[in-house]
Amino acid sequence: MKIVVIGGGAAGLGAAGAALGVDPSAEMVVYTQFEDVAYSPCGIPFVHGKEIESFDRLFLATKQQYKDQGIDVHYETTVESIDTKRHVIKVQGEGEVRYDKLVLATGWNYRDPNLPGGDLKGIYRVKNIQRAREWDSFLDTVKSAVVVECGLIAVEMVTALVHRGIKVTVVDPGPWPMAEVVDPDIVDPVRAGWAEAGVTTLWGEQVTAFGGNGTLSYVETTAGRIEAELAIIGTRKVPNSDLARAAGIALGGTGGIVVDARMQTSAPDVYAAGDCTEIPHGVSGVPLQGLSGSHAYAQGKTAGINAAGAVREYQPVYVPWAMLAGEWMIGGVSFGETTASAVGMNYVAGTAKGITRARYYPGVKPITVKLLADPDSRCLIGAQIVGGEGVKERADFLAVAVRAGITIDDLATMENVYSPAIGALNEPIQMAALAVQQNFRR
Amino acid sequence: MSFTQWLRTNSQQYLLADAQQRIGRKNGVTVYGKPRTLKDRFWRYIFVPTYKMLPNGLRESLIHAMPGSHRRAWPKASPRPRPPHPFVKINGQGQAPRK
Numbered sequence: 334m335k336i337v338v339i340g341g342g343a344a345g346l347g348a349a350g351a352a353l354g355v356d357p358s359a360e361m362v363v364y365t366q367f368e369d370v371a372y373s374p375c376g377i378p379f380v381h382g383k384e385i386e387s388f389d390r391l392f393l394a395t396k397q398q399y400k401d402q403g404i405d406v407h408y409e410t411t412v413e414s415i416d417t418k419r420h421v422i423k424v425q426g427e428g429e430v431r432y433d434k435l436v437l438a439t440g441w442n443y444r445d446p447n448l449p450g451g452d453l454k455g456i457y458r459v460k461n462i463q464r465a466r467e468w469d470s471f472l473d474t475v476k477s478a479v480v481v482e483c484g485l486i487a488v489e490m491v492t493a494l495v496h497r498g499i500k501v502t503v504v505d506p507g508p509w510p511m512a513e514v515v516d517p518d519i520v521d522p523v524r525a526g527w528a529e530a531g532v533t534t535l536w537g538e539q540v541t542a543f544g545g546n547g548t549l550s551y552v553e554t555t556a557g558r559i560e561a562e563l564a565i566i567g568t569r570k571v572p573n574s575d576l577a578r579a580a581g582i583a584l585g586g587t588g589g590i591v592v593d594a595r596m597q598t599s600a601p602d603v604y605a606a607g608d609c610t611e612i613p614h615g616v617s618g619v620p621l622q623g624l625s626g627s628h629a630y631a632q633g634k635t636a637g638i639n640a641a642g643a644v645r646e647y648q649p650v651y652v653p654w655a656m657l658a659g660e661w662m663i664g665g666v667s668f669g670e671t672t673a674s675a676v677g678m679n680y681v682a683g684t685a686k687g688i689t690r691a692r693y694y695p696g697v698k699p700i701t702v703k704l705l706a707d708p709d710s711r712c713l714i715g716a717q718i719v720g721g722e723g724v725k726e727r728a729d730f731l732a733v734a735v736r737a738g739i740t741i742d743d744l745a746t747m748e749n750v751y752s753p754a755i756g757a758l759n760e761p762i763q764m765a766a767l768a769v770q771q772n773f774r775r
Numbered sequence: 776m777s778f779t780q781w782l783r784t785n786s787q788q789y790l791l792a793d794a795q796q797r798i799g800r801k802n803g804v805t806v807y808g809k810p811r812t813l814k815d816r817f818w819r820y821i822f823v824p825t826y827k828m829l830p831n832g833l834r835e836s837l838i839h840a841m842p843g844s845h846r847r848a849w850p851k852a853s854p855r856p857r858p859p860h861p862f863v864k865i866n867g868q869g870q871a872p873r874k
């Protein structure tokens with residue numbers, strides 16, 4: 334059996350590896366437009382910020398290791414079209430290539446802000462590791478940068494640029510950072526940290542043009558002109574699903590490829606995984622697109638296993654997320670107040686401020702947890718967290734809690750670890766659940 | 776862009792902007808962004824209030840009727856709330872925790 338994977342990111346490599354795990358005799362071919370596969374793009378902002386000393390550290394395996402595993406990766410090779418009826422793809426420089434099973438893992442792009450001057454040098458879309466290496470030396474020459482819209486990756490880049498001593502101005506039509514996913518009270522410490530670090534923020538404003546003579550030297554915004562040698566594009570992720578669309582494969586309202594739990598698309602023997610797809614949200618059922626690398630990898634494995642002839646089902650998602658934002662860790666699960674209000678979902682919320690270790694233990698940090706519960710079932714439907722540490726573990730735990738249909742009363746009576754160096758007597762999740770219970774009684 | 780994509784993109788943008796304004800206000804954050812164009816006005820003053828007026832059930836049916844991955848086969852969510860544990864009787868301050 335010949336399995337062809339289009340895409341060498343988390344989803345594509347996840348699919349290839351998992352498929353070979355099921356059927357080691359399968360012929361496995363992966364196409365990528367990039368020079369490399371199997372690096373962690375997630376680490377790029379931290380190399381730029383100099384927390385990690387080299388891009389080489391981001392590679393997970395060598396090209397030879399993939400060869401040895403039986404994965405034939407075609408680098409810098411574009412797949413131009415798919416003929417799902419004939420089970421054939423057209424590959425640049427190779428012509429027609431037959432497949433028995435095809436996995437689409439074509440990923441995402443930053444939404445194009447479509448602005449005049451968009452082709453000037455100095456406009457950076459953080460993604461490809463080879464380009465990142467080139468940009469890294471350029472960063473040494475930059476004094477002033479503008480971040481165009483402030484999504485999750487852009488927030489990490491703000492921290493990186495600050496660490497490099499670059500003056501940063503954030504311009505975003507939204508009212509606070511990552512306003513598509515996070516609530517204002519939760520992101521408030523991050524905003525305060527940025528202000529302290531000298532980051533200028535222009536909320537409710539838009540970039541209208543890039544200017545300069547071949548190379549960027551200023552950015553025009555609705556709040557006036559900003560001198561800058563660098564612009565970071567931080568717009569939201571959009572699915573790279575053009576190849577699928579052209580092949581007549583069904584796309585959903587997000588523009589992502591429509592899949593079922595086995596990651597099967599509308600075309601026979603064609604699977605899709607990662608940020609080119611859309612996946613239903615576990616609470617609302619609304620399809621979501623542009624999740625994370627960990628989602629892409631898990632979906633890739635599901636697609637690969639099914640493509641190779643075994644059966645695995647992926648689940649609707651509750652999207653735990655967490656990240657470093659300046660000096661803070663911030664994260665969440667499923668709904669916050671803003672997103673719940675946007676879809677018109679009723680909720681009762683409660684917030685608690687706690688600490689991450691015993692109050693007397695060195696390095697103790699503050700943490701705030703907000704929980705949202707469904708007024709009818711009292712089930713947890715979402716959470717938002719900001720703190721000095723311990724955010725990722727709580728987000729992962731709460732995602733399972735939402736998925737399992739845990740109620741706020743379960744959480745209010747939860748047991749917790751108390752150990753001075755790693756956890757306080759009062760668990761902030763439990764305290765937040767008590768706050769929700771109290772608000773239920775109001 | 777297909778009709779469903781156009782609808783999803785715009786409804787998401789304007790429903791989110793409306794929610795950000797309300798939640799921002801509640802948290803003392805001034806949210807700028809007056810409608811600038813005719814398109815802004817349509818979505819902000821006609822679509823958003825209409826969407827909010829719809830009963831929950833109707834809203835859910837309309838969302839479900841849109842094409843997308845949610846219309847394909849997916850494992851069912853766990854029952855909400857979970858069935859009570861047979862051995863534990865919780866009494867959350869005099870309230871039955873599960874209806």
Ligand SMILES: Cc1cc2nc3c(=O)[nH]c(=O)nc-3n(C[C@H](O)[C@H](O)[C@H](O)COP(=O)(O)OP(=O)(O)OC[C@H]3O[C@@H](n4cnc5c(N)ncnc54)[C@H](O)[C@@H]3O)c2cc1C
Nearest residue numbers: 340341342343344366375412440441607608625626627629
């Ligand atoms: C700077 C940065 C930070 C990130 N941080 C995190 C993080 O902290 N946590 C996390 O979970 N995730 C993180 N991510 C991951 C990211 O947000 C995505 O979720 C992830 O990259 C999705 O993986 P994917 O395999 O679906 O797509 P992609 O990574 O976009 O890969 C797409 C692949 O498809 C190939 N391709 C596309 N079209 C064609 C074609 N026509 N022919 C041949 N090949 C094609 C591309 O060359 C590429 O190899 C980060 C990403 C970046 C860039």
